[in-house]
Amino acid sequence: MQNDKTTKISLDILTGLCKRRGFIFQSSEIYGGLNGFWDYGPLGTELKNNLRDAWWQDMVRSPPVGPDGEVVNILGLDSSIIQNPRVWEASGHVGGFNDPMSDCRESKSRYRADHLLVYLPASGDGHGFACLTGNEADAEKRIRKQAKADPSAYKVIPFPELNPADLARVWGPDATGPGTLTEPRQFNLMFKTYIGAASGEDNLAYLRPETAQGIFTNYKHVVDTMRVKLPFGIAQIGKSFRNEVTPRNFIFRSREFEQMELEWFCHPDEAQKWYDFWVAERLKWWESLGIRAEYLQRRDHDPDELAHYSTACADVEYRYGFTDPEYGELEGVAHRGDYDLTQHQTFSGTKLEYFDQETNTRVLPHVIEPSSGLTRGVLVLLNEAYREEFVPKGDTEGGPLEAVPGSQPPEGYEKRVVMRFAPRLAPVKVAVFPLLKNRPELVEKAKTLHADLRREWAVDYDQTGAIGRRYRRQDEIGTPFCVTIDFDSLEDDTVTVRERDSMGQERVAIGDLRAWLRDRGL
Numbered sequence: 001m002q003n004d005k006t007t008k009i010s011l012d013i014l015t016g017l018c019k020r021r022g023f024i025f026q027s028s029e030i031y032g033g034l035n036g037f038w039d040y041g042p043l044g045t046e047l048k049n050n051l052r053d054a055w056w057q058d059m060v061r062s063p064p065v066g067p068d069g070e071v072v073n074i075l076g077l078d079s080s081i082i083q084n085p086r087v088w089e090a091s092g093h094v095g096g097f098n099d100p101m102s103d104c105r106e107s108k109s110r111y112r113a114d115h116l117l118v119y120l121p122a123s124g125d126g127h128g129f130a131c132l133t134g135n136e137a138d139a140e141k142r143i144r145k146q147a148k149a150d151p152s153a154y155k156v157i158p159f160p161e162l163n164p165a166d167l168a169r170v171w172g173p174d175a176t177g178p179g180t181l182t183e184p185r186q187f188n189l190m191f192k193t194y195i196g197a198a199s200g201e202d203n204l205a206y207l208r209p210e211t212a213q214g215i216f217t218n219y220k221h222v223v224d225t226m227r228v229k230l231p232f233g234i235a236q237i238g239k240s241f242r243n244e245v246t247p248r249n250f251i252f253r254s255r256e257f258e259q260m261e262l263e264w265f266c267h268p269d270e271a272q273k274w275y276d277f278w279v280a281e282r283l284k285w286w287e288s289l290g291i292r293a294e295y296l297q298r299r300d301h302d303p304d305e306l307a308h309y310s311t312a313c314a315d316v317e318y319r320y321g322f323t324d325p326e327y328g329e330l331e332g333v334a335h336r337g338d339y340d341l342t343q344h345q346t347f348s349g350t351k352l353e354y355f356d357q358e359t360n361t362r363v364l365p366h367v368i369e370p371s372s373g374l375t376r377g378v379l380v381l382l383n384e385a386y387r388e389e390f391v392p393k394g395d396t397e398g399g400p401l402e403a404v405p406g407s408q409p410p411e412g413y414e415k416r417v418v419m420r421f422a423p424r425l426a427p428v429k430v431a432v433f434p435l436l437k438n439r440p441e442l443v444e445k446a447k448t449l450h451a452d453l454r455r456e457w458a459v460d461y462d463q464t465g466a467i468g469r470r471y472r473r474q475d476e477i478g479t480p481f482c483v484t485i486d487f488d489s490l491e492d493d494t495v496t497v498r499e500r501d502s503m504g505q506e507r508v509a510i511g512d513l514r515a516w517l518r519d520r521g522l
Helices: 011-021 042-061 085-091 136-147 164-169 212-226 268-288 339-348 374-385 440-453 467-477 487-492 510-518
Strands: 024-026 038-040 074-077 098-103 110-112 116-121 128-132 154-158 185-188 191-194 204-207 232-241 256-266 296-300 312-318 328-337 354-356 361-363 366-373 386-392 401-403 413-419 430-434 459-461 481-485 494-499 505-509
Touching (some): 011 386, 042 374, 212 339, 268 296, 268 366, 430 440, 430 467, 440 487, 467 481, 494 510
Parallel strands (some): 074 232, 430 459
Antiparallel strands (some): 256 366, 296 312, 494 505
């Protein structure tokens, strides 16, 4: 009956909950939607903002202690989405921010070539079948149906390694016959726009594909105005845009997303020390949010994966439901050297060296970059929080039993869906109920308490339906605590507080309620 760590939570289950409970919607869905774009509903907005605020609090306002025993110094920034096009020439995005692309002439679908796999008969004869990575079962099903063959008799190769002469015999993922896929060609991921009334090349601009370059172009302003000393960091949270060839897996890979990025500027001699520190620190931070350690891992990039300017790079990876039992990227920590500052210094003609007054020397800092997707982080929180449990009917004695998604409860139990968000991150912190909605004295006291608590937290008020049904509604959106005003409350000014995860209940004096909630993570 217990769920183990290999149980897969499908995207269908997760997206269904997100739509049903107001977390995330398909953008402009009433017009058929737009692939790669998502809208955050009331609860999704709160969840995303809570994650954003947690990162800002722990990185900028109350940053960690560095390897030297001193609290690190990190400052905030909010740069423009549209910048001078020369920024993107200097950064290499205009000339080199490309993905290999293949089109299907029949279905008109477009695929990232490096996301396609091809099953080819090991014998060398017969048709091949292409699929997106992660969808191997689809290709194997088509092999059995179309080729009447055993998939084990096929070899699997990445699409970019396919001999162009074999394209004519390969079925595309959505095609009804072979020979519809084009050879891979480079596709620039930058979104173009135009400034002013004209739309010619002189007015061309780009939506930023990352927030980092806004930090590099403002680096000198921060040094000149904030009296910072090496090492120091500049942090930014904001939207970025990439014209992904194949956006997929819900909000994991989308065309509009938000990033949480830090650029850590340090002396070249200390760069390796700070790289090691930030890799360990970022992994530890995700664990501090309640992410299970066995669902996280560090993956160091192989030398052939590194960007030409990068000395080292490590990813913090998470075991998503759609990657299980494998892991997918959550955050990257890159040792970028002095590449970015050198490029902007060269292209702009502005000196970006740091002058150390104590040693009377100049140095171009090296940069360590922890870069995380805020929206991808939301997906991790949703994956991590989702549980299906069997609970005693009527919330009688006995705690919840974790269940395999889709299984049926035993006799005497019923199923509940619960989102086990850490209290710090939960979209709604507290729900307040009057025991009965037809007793004005209970309703009045409950509304008074609701009005008082919402000055500090996001608080819901619900007086409709049986208490058990109200608990279930709050469980499904992840509310950590439910507070009930009953008849004893009228006599002694106490309330019943029910805790989400254990379903345990406790009587608490209203005067002590705020402190009680704060002690439990709110």
